[in-house]
Structure formats: structure tokens, C-alpha cells
Amino acid sequence: MTAPYFQVDRTYTDNNGYRAPEITTYFHVEHITAHPERGHLRAIGWSKSGAPGAKWNGDYRDEVDGWTELSSPLIPSEPLVVRRVDCAVEPALEDEDPELLVCCVAEDGRPVALLLDDETRAKLHGWLGGGQ
Incomplete structure (x- = not known):
């Protein structure tokens, strides 16, 4: 492909x-x-x-x-494991494509930024039991 x-x-x-x-x-x-x-x-x-x-x-x-x-990579990629979340920054009201910024730290100390749009936020909210 x-x-x-x-x-x-x-x-x-x-x-x-x-x-x-x-x-x-x-x-x-x-x-x-x-x-x-x-x-x-x-x-x-x-x-x-x-x-x-x-x-x-x-x-x-x-x-x-x-x-x-290729249908599968020759170098396997390992998932980046995040065990610490430090903060979340809400998008500005005037943002065209609002995304929640979640500031995390990976197991190896690297900073990780998660950008979550509204649909992904709602899905995550449901997975974490917020929909009950």
C-alpha cells in the first residue's frame, strides 16, 4: 500500500x-x-x-x-508507557479545533503530551467510569 x-x-x-x-x-x-x-x-x-x-x-x-x-514493520515499536499525569490544560473557548492537553511523564522520564479532542475525551470518560 x-x-x-x-x-x-x-x-x-x-x-x-x-x-x-x-x-x-x-x-x-x-x-x-x-x-x-x-x-x-x-x-x-x-x-x-x-x-x-x-x-x-x-x-x-x-x-x-x-x-x-510493508504490511508489518521490520523494527517493532514498543508502546510508550505513561505512569504519571501532572496536569491538564483545557482548550481556549475560541479554539477552532479544541483539544485537551494532558501533561504526562513516561516511565523513562520523557515528557509526553496527550492531545484529546472532544470525541476522544468522551470515550475516555466512559472507559474510566464517568458515564455511570
């Missing part, structure tokens, strides 16, 4: 493996960012060839043309 642009935690191939695995390239996306002045997107991650024993190397891609997403 071809995506409009690379997606985080997904692996792509350039589809050259029909001839030989050593000329097939795999690219696993860790992060997507935009150029600060020009605005074009850049996917940052890891790439390797399909050759047996090939190692992952840091890489980036600007163009998605010619890449196809």
Missing part, C-alpha cells in the same frame, strides 16, 4: 527485491519533520539493504515516490 507520505513507526521498501535482495532497500521511519524555511517534509529513520546480515544505518528521505509500505 502506498501512503501520501511516510508514516512514523512504519517500514517501507523500494521494491527492487524482485531481482536480488541485496539491491532492495528498507527504510523504517522514526520521525517526520518539516524544513523550517521551505516547509518540505523529511522522514528520518533507519535503512538497510535486504542482503542477509545487513545492518541498520541512520538515513533520511524527502520523497515518498517509489516506496511501498
